[in-house]
Amino acid sequence: MRTIQAYLEAAKERRENGESGFSLVELIVVVVILGILAAVAIPIFIGIQDQAEQSAVDAAAANMASQAVANLANPDSAGAHGVPASKDGIAYTVAPASPTITNVCVTAAKDGKTASKGPGCA
Template structure:
């Protein structure tokens, strides 16, 4: 099949050159459009999964950062403060009290941009 298409394109090209025509034939343009369509059909799902993975990783890193902040504050004898994220879609829960120990710190980050099955992630030594 490939050889047949290739032979057809070559003969059409030679015919055009003999007649002094320049440019691409309709079949050549159609083939290019089909190839581009196939590439786009492959690229769109891949791009969607990359975005979801980025949201998951952002949520995990927020949970880890909150747990680190609270552990450091407890280690320094300070009262843990609220952890503020730069993303309005990610919320953090689980702030320990002033009498908590470092081993009990467990931060839970929730992202409303993710499906319900993958919205919350925990981090910290107190998480089981």
């Protein structure tokens, strides 16, 4: 209790003498609060980034599955599914070996994240 009284008296004396600025204690408190906020926020931001990467792979797989079904329904080159092996750093695989519009399944993979989309996916 005496420490708080001494602090308040010192703060009052500073104001009376016209001194302005922050005390060392006030600055340390602010730094500690900022450190706690950073410690809480960094894991949250990392989790958001992982979710965004997974969503990108999900969307890429869905887009390629749509492209495969469209190419199988209206073949331009003798029934080819039209899905590239990779694009924009994402690797694609198509199953089965001879897909049809009802059983095609496209799997996309990037940096350990995978997603499978299409009517033939389980």
